[in-house]
Amino acid sequence: AQTVTQSQPEMSVQEAETVTLSCTYDTSENNYYLFWYKQPPSRQMILVIRQEAYKQQNATENRFSVNFQKAAKSFSLKISDSQLGDTAMYFCAFMSRDDKIIFGKGTRLHILP
């Protein structure tokens, strides 16, 4: 069975700093997808970034980038030039071929002014 582990329950950084959220996962599959979702206090789940396991190139979306290490089963999210609006719960998620998403327990990120 697949598992997703986020080892940082909560983090705080100053505005404009760079922060990295950790995620590891376990699977025996070779083809899968990984996601980072953001859930601000409004509780809407917002897709931040998506990575296909067969792609070696790390995905980037503006200030958000990932460090995908397939052999190590690691998928960390880097937020550059953090902004107050980045304050949210961040979920790492794994999707296999049956389209079921397995979420990690989340990391609560606080951006401090």
Added chain:
Amino acid sequence: DTEVTQTPKHLVMGMTNKKSLKCEQHMGHRAMYWYKQKAKKPPELMFVYSYEKLSINESVPSRFSPECPNSSLLNLHLHALQPEDSALYLCASSHYHGGEETQYFGPGTRLLVL
């Protein structure tokens, strides 16, 4: 446009009430999902509809009854709920089920059962 809408935003109901949650998307997505999320926990999958047919039921109690009237609408009918069913109910959609497509979430309905 990746918008999924949900109504109502908030719902308070008694244990003997019958109510419905509604989810709508106009992106042409053919797969729609219901998730339940308790506070400070990740979402848990409840149901998956693919091409308007129920394809996955994650052993959800029968007091939750999903319905997909058409490709744009997904309802969740609620009857005789328990206080422990209080949670955020999230709807999501994707292009289709089985293609490892990204799921886009709605804003959720916050349900309180008294």
